[in-house]
Amino acid sequence: MxxxxxxxxxxxxxxxxxxxxxxxxxxxxxxxxxxxxxxxxxxxxxxxxxxxxxxxxxxxxxxxxxxxxxxxxxxxxxxxxxxxxxxxxxxxxxxxxxxxxxxxxxxxxxxxxxxxxxxxxxxxxxxxxxxxxxxxxVWDFLSWTLQVITVEINQLLLGMMNIEFRVEGVFVYLIGVGAFEIAHGCSGLRYLLVGQSLALLYGELNLTRLRSRVVLFAVGVALALMANWIRVFVIIYMGYETNMQTSLIEDHDNFGWWVFAGTLVPLFFVGRWLETSALEQTNATAEVAAHTQxxxxxxxxxxxxxxxxxxxxxxxxxxxLPSTERNVRAEPAPMDLRLDGEQYGTLFSNRLEGWRPRVRNPDRAYVQTLFDRTKVSEGAGASETLYSAVYSYDYQRHSAELIQYSNRLYNREEWHTEDLYEVDVSGPATFRGVTIRNRATGKTIDIAYTYYVEGFWETDDLRAKLAQVRGFANKRTDASWILYGVSCDECDRQARLADLIDNTFDSVVQAVNQQYRP
Incomplete structure (x- = not known):
């Protein structure tokens, strides 16, 4: 050999x-x-x-x-x-x-x-x-915190520019110009993760002292966050100056990476300064001696x-482990639920003005578009379109979870958010309302949704995920996403949304409980 x-x-x-x-x-x-x-x-x-x-x-x-x-x-x-x-x-x-x-x-x-x-x-x-x-x-849970911080920083910067604006949640309204949403993708999470990775990598390759590595890592985090703050501020400011006509609004991703690349320059200067320090050189000699043991x-x-x-x-x-069998349905089973009757009639569509939520691998689903018979005048068609849907998981597992990145309320390339609010409804559940506008047609619709996880009602994603832990003490394993929508030209959509929920919610909950309650 x-x-x-x-x-x-x-x-x-x-x-x-x-x-x-x-x-x-x-x-x-x-x-x-x-x-x-x-x-x-x-x-x-x-x-x-x-x-x-x-x-x-x-x-x-x-x-x-x-x-x-x-x-x-x-x-x-x-x-x-x-x-x-x-x-x-x-x-x-x-x-x-x-x-x-x-x-x-x-x-x-x-x-x-x-x-x-x-x-x-x-x-x-x-x-x-x-x-x-x-x-x-697992870092997505930082997104909301990063969004809020980005809004606060930009509120401070916009206040220095003598710009008339209003901030509500993660929305920045430029009075008389338009609105910007500091959405999930604008949180700066991607820059934070890449900045942390680069700082840690540079420290591993070139630094030996723990203190030097910690300093470089902290600088990397600060510069990554700063890059996103600058990116969002420039986009909002240019939107204000150009009356929302700037190309940065559509090309904000590429612009963000250019800004991030600029912040890497001071990061590597700091890294080089730490690398050539006297203490770093002394520590490197001691490390070589220790390797001989x-x-x-x-x-x-x-x-x-x-x-x-x-x-x-x-x-x-x-x-x-009980969930080694992770079968996912090819198609969701129908749910035993219909809301049409004396008050509501059926429309033959599964979308509302082209909108429908993106839901991955539900076990059961119900989708129905409706019209209110009392709102139809004689000899005329329906003046509004109503939407109701339930997407349920028998139990949550990989690729079939209620709270997952693939489940989206709407496609952000086709729609953008204009307003967020809480729907005033009776009953045990709270509903979050969202007003969205179609980017191509300008059509505006209102949507309301809530999560029903193992017997608990939530509207926040994180709390809905944690409801799985709370529900471990009971026998239920199901999770459902309940949605409503309204489209009309000359009506109070928020009020009509509340009426629709009040009139049909008991039937929806009864159908879900009948399917899953032990």
Whole structure:
């Protein structure tokens, strides 16, 4: 056997414990990993840098292995945090909270390394593997906070420009000009994630002191947020100056990346200044000396015990978890519900002026467009169109969840929001009302919606997601999205929306409860 073949055989023996353990872990977490990668492949969203960061992470792992040769052993003390991470994944699976499962993916990867490497070796891999945390789609819950901060900053800046405006929630109304919505995509989340990743990567490649890395990371976060604030302010200001005719309104994504690229210049200047500091150079010399310390050797029998444990634990969780069968319906089943009768008649359409919500993989669905018979004058057609819909999930699982990024109230390329309000209705549920305008036709419609999750009523996305945890104590597993809409030319749409809900809501709730109540 040649020396080259001996070296490859040795590499294979070193990698075998990790390969077997990662294979068992991938078997358990495959649906979650599939969901994460699917978000990476949506190149117009906040996680489109995921594939690039995966390649960078693999490069850093190989680089670290060359700088710090791995000597695998078995460190059983690290089985405890690995087991706790598996429990976290299992709870997320039982409660059907995808974000909880995604949160522990990176700790599980590091847990495998820690069991076979111990702290002395695994600490060098924390950043190369931890870099992937900025690609896991759990950061969306920051969006609302970032939106509010962006609105406050721009309110301050616009106040300095002697511009007449009004702010309501995430809407900025330029009096006599138009309105801007600081929507999810305007929160700056994508710039924050990329800025954090670049700062962490620069620190890993060029800095050795923890303090230097923390400083650079904080600067990266501040500049990424600042880039979004500048982008939104310039777009709003140019909209004001051009009476909403500026091309930046339609091309705001490309403009944002140019602004973000400009903020990287001071980031790398700060990084270079930290890199050439005297303390950083002294610390680098000490690190080289520390690398020469030998790593203890563990026998083959002990290593085999570790491999058996690390393969058995994920497979045991896979066998015990109740939702390993993740079937998704090809088409939703019809719901036993009709609202037409003495007061309402049926219109043959499943859209309202071209609008319909985007809902992914519901188990059951009801959609009906209506007209109010009392509002139809003799010899004339209906002056308004009413809409009612229910989308339900028997239980929530991967690719079939009520609160997921693919479920959208409307297509933002075709519609934009003009107003948000709370609908004044009686009953246990609260409804959030939204006025939207078609970008092409200028047609305006009003929509109201609420979430009914395992017996709890919510209108906020985060609270609807947390309702799954509250509902764990009861026997219900269902989740429904209930929507209403009104389109008319000369009526009070908000009042008509409230009337429609008051007249039909009991029938809708009865149909849902009849389907799901134990």
């Amino acid at each position: 040649t020396l080259e073949r001996m070296q490859w055989a040795q590499v294979g023996r070193l990698m075998l414990p990790f390969v077997l353990s990662f294979a068992a872990l991938a078997w358990l977490t495959f649906p979650t990993l599939e969901g994460i990668v699917s978000r990476w492949l949506k190149f117009d969203e906040s996680y489109s840098h995921g594939l690039l960061m995966l390649a960078v992470s693999l490069f850093l792992v190989v680089r670290t292995c060359l700088n710090h040769p791995v000597r695998p052993g078995f460190y059983p003390i690290w089985l405890l945090p690995f087991f706790l991470a598996l429990i976290g994944y299992g709870l997320g699976d039982i409660l059907r909270i995808q974000a909880a499962r995604e949160l522990v993916v990176v700790p599980l990867l590091l847990g495998v390394l820690a069991v076979f490497m111990g702290w002395r070796q695994v600490r060098h891999f924390i950043i190369p593997i931890g870099l992937l945390f900025f690609t896991v789609p 030998p790593t203890p050797y563990h026998g083959i029998k002990r290593l085999t015990t570790g491999v058996v444990a690390m393969v058995a634990l994920p497979l045991a969780f896979w066998a015990l």
